[in-house]
Amino acid sequence: MSATVIDGKAFAAKVRGQVAEHVTRLKDKHEITPGLAVVLVGEDPASQVYVRSKGKMTVEVGMKSVEHKLDADTSEADLLAVIDKLNNDASIHGILVQLPLPGHLNEDLVINSIDPAKDVDGFHISNVGLLGTGQKSMVPCTPLGCLMMLRDHHGSLSGMDAVVIGRSNIVGKPMAQLLLGDSCTVTIAHSRTKDLPEVVKRADIVVAAVGRPEMVPGDWIKPGATVIDVGINRLDAPEKGEGKTRLVGDVEYDSCAAVAGAISPVPGGVGPMTIACLLANTLTACCRANGLEEPAGLTA
């Protein structure tokens, strides 16, 4: 069997197109422009790349984009003051504080100081609680992207066995909640899980989010299962030339693709969906803030 490739790049472009259409309608009918503010503290190169890309795509879908770049030694009080100002700015509907933050800043405190209604990352403790109790919330972007891809591929996920490998607050735990919300039977596996290959082999859906390059080989996968690879790992690739690198996921692509029914590649799978969902969340937050109907198909 050779797996269907789940093309996240194309799907993300479609989602951004839908967001852009809604933004045009909001502007034309209600004279409202959704606004997204991204706060970056310090000069982490990977974070700078993400933030640039977020800003560009925010503008491309017709939204207002604001960036706050703060020095690495910014005090907690100064960062909280920036967030407070954004919380009270009616032209801003989404606030994202890029993680990781420099070590002297308390990440939980900072995230929980964002107005939950503007928390487009879905990391605020209120949103975590709302998601966990099946109530309307802001949903973390990467798991939301995975859910959209799975729904697009399968239609209903009801009754499927899903195994999420990884228990992070950003991906693993919210992913499990979303799959449970769609009536999957969900297992969260992690580094202490006994007989991990056996556990994974039971799954109709495998979501790998461990951050370990090519950890999941094809012989752990049930024939025909759907594999969603959240990992983005950069490995040295001397075969491509000196100093060159290549991106790999958390699953061994070739061996898994030979067994799976469907698989998302790295790059071009989940990655592009994360920013698309950030834009979708900003649109959702903007509609909720203005008492307008939420766009269908762009939320959990």
Ligand code: GUN
């Ligand atoms: N750093 C890496 N990914 C993310 C993300 O999705 N949200 C935030 N806030 N920071 C990140």
